[in-house]
Amino acid sequence: MKNNFQKQVKLLSGVLSIFLVLIFILFVGLFYLKNNPSFLQPELEEELVEISKEENDQIENGIHVQTGFIDDEHMDLVIQNCTSCHSAKLVTQNKMSEEGWKATIKWMQETQNLWDLGPNEAKIVSYLAKNYAPEAKGRRANLEVVEWYELK
Numbered sequence: 758m759k760n761n762f763q764k765q766v767k768l769l770s771g772v773l774s775i776f777l778v779l780i781f782i783l784f785v786g787l788f789y790l791k792n793n794p795s796f797l798q799p800e801l802e803e804e805l806v807e808i809s810k811e812e813n814d815q816i817e818n819g820i821h822v823q824t825g826f827i828d829d830e831h832m833d834l835v836i837q838n839c840t841s842c843h844s845a846k847l848v849t850q851n852k853m854s855e856e857g858w859k860a861t862i863k864w865m866q867e868t869q870n871l872w873d874l875g876p877n878e879a880k881i882v883s884y885l886a887k888n889y890a891p892e893a894k895g896r897r898a899n900l901e902v903v904e905w906y907e908l909k
């Protein structure tokens with residue numbers, strides 16, 4: 758009877774320790790995964806990043822290669838909103854003041870079904886007015902006469 762009881766305790770503690778070891782391994786595994794989330798699908802993630810970089814985000818000499826837009830803040834918004842109906846070239850070949858760009862957008866909204874740009878409109882207009890502004894037509898250049906002479 759006593760012998761039998763000892764056997765049972767031994768068996769139970771054996772099962773219990775195997776169980777504890779398994780839980781320990783499980784926790785180590787989870788901890789590793791938490792710190793290396795890409796462990797599950799590393800190739801997929803790298804590939805996606807590479808494709809989007811190469812095809813869509815290539816910038817050369819400050820110009821977005823695919824569309825020809827000048828690389829600057831909010832360029833992504835302009836690409837998203839201004840290239841689906843006509844080519845980017847129609848935008849980049851124009852030069853307008855802030856008012857001019859606002860009026861063009863308003864005209865497209867009233868006559869060409871351009872959607873409401875919401876809070877993005879101000880960002881888009883500021884990008885356009887900064888990078889596609891009218892050529893400065895200010896004063897002529899200063900005269901570069903170094904030696905002055907007196908009229909007699």
Ligand code: HEC
Pocket residue numbers: 835838839840841842843847848851861862865869870871872881885
């Ligand atoms: C819903 C469609 C649509 C979207 C989106 C759109 N446009 Fe247009 N846009 C047009 C149409 C249509 C024309 C006239 C094209 C033509 O004359 O061949 C036009 C013309 C223009 C012109 C030329 C205007 C002129 O006076 O010649 C400019 C500049 C322009 N769009 C800029 C933009 C900008 C900037 C955006 C983003 C905010 C934008 N477009 C988004 C439809 C759109």
